[in-house]
Amino acid sequence: MANSPDVEEPTTEYPAVPDGAEPVAPAVPQEHRPSFFARLLIFIGVVFALIVASCFGLRAMHVLPSFDNPFSDQTVDRSQPVLLQSMRDLHRYVAADGTFQVIVDLQQKRENIPDFLVNRRILFVGSGTVEAYVDFSALSGDALKVDNEKKTIELTLPPPQQSTAALDMAKSYVVEEDRGLLTSIGDAFRSDTDKQQRVYQMAQEKITEAAKASGLDQRAQQNTQLMLESLFVRLGYTSVKVTFTTP
Template sequence: MRGALVAAVVILLGAAVHVFGQFRPFGDESIDRSQPAMLESVRDLSQYHAAAGEFQVVLDIENDVKWVPAALAGERTLFVAAGSVNAFVDLGTLKDDGLVVSADGKTVELRIPKAQLDKPNLHHDRSYVFSQERGLVDDLQALAGPPDLQRFYVAAETRLTEAAKRSELLTRAEENTRVMLTGMLQSLGFQVKVITD
């Protein structure tokens, strides 16, 4: 009888806490006391960002412990990473022979610098752990707090850079830069001759 009474009291207390937790007669109020953002520095840019690529990669990373069965220790993770990579041409690197006007002032010889890749921009909102298998020890360690995903982000950036290098991104950026500069110079009345290295 006493056990049933205790159980009933616990249930009633639990229900009361739940109801009270949802009962907010005066509403919630959120106060933001953050300081305004401050400008720390300004840089002049000479880069023409001429192309951007969206990439996705699935990382399959396994960490084993020597001489220990995978059921006890170790981890295998499938991590889906999405990100973008920009390709740009740095017009600030134009040399003296990069833009040469003919003696009669009618023709311009244009030598466009090679395109470069920016650091990948990993989309954290679209990157996630798809699946994870862990040994017993790693499972217990995971209970201590949220997983550290930094190593997956670093590996993903490396893979995104490799994918961008294999793609047509650099070629597209150089072509877009050529079209942009040619159109601009032709609108000024010049005939344009593009020299490629």
């Protein structure tokens, strides 16, 4: 029989149930729950966050040391105790000293060989100090003449001497160093300590020689004389004469 136009067609959204079969209820979606492994990871993350927060709090209170860079450089001092090698009494009065600076330009090369192959040139700025002193240990028996009645003293002293220049390595430095190709290869297989010592020694010798012509001896002589005159005047002597022998 034909369907009436007023009757709606059966829906096709749900399939027909076969005869004799129990109707099946539509599946209801269950609530999604995280697995055991996911819950474990979340728990570990929370614990780790609490530990990090606690460490930062203790560090802020200066309980823990700084750990910004766990791979930062560390300096370990394994030096041995200082060994006293000698001790001596000094009998000299350092009356003056001078600080000098010298530029050492030293070049080593081979004849008839290009400089780019065999050549060594170093430009070194050396700074050193020279002391001028009077050695009282060399005084003879008649070097001191004292007249207690007249309150006079006569002193005869040896001339001032100069020490060897002492380089100040904190103020000495290499400005430039040029080496040829073969020289650079050779330096890679042997120590360069001897050549450095030669530059230091040359700077030391030049400063020592320059100090002799600088008037440092005259300054030391004047300072020594003033020091002795002031000392004996305070002791009650009215006349103090200080003379220096000729070198």
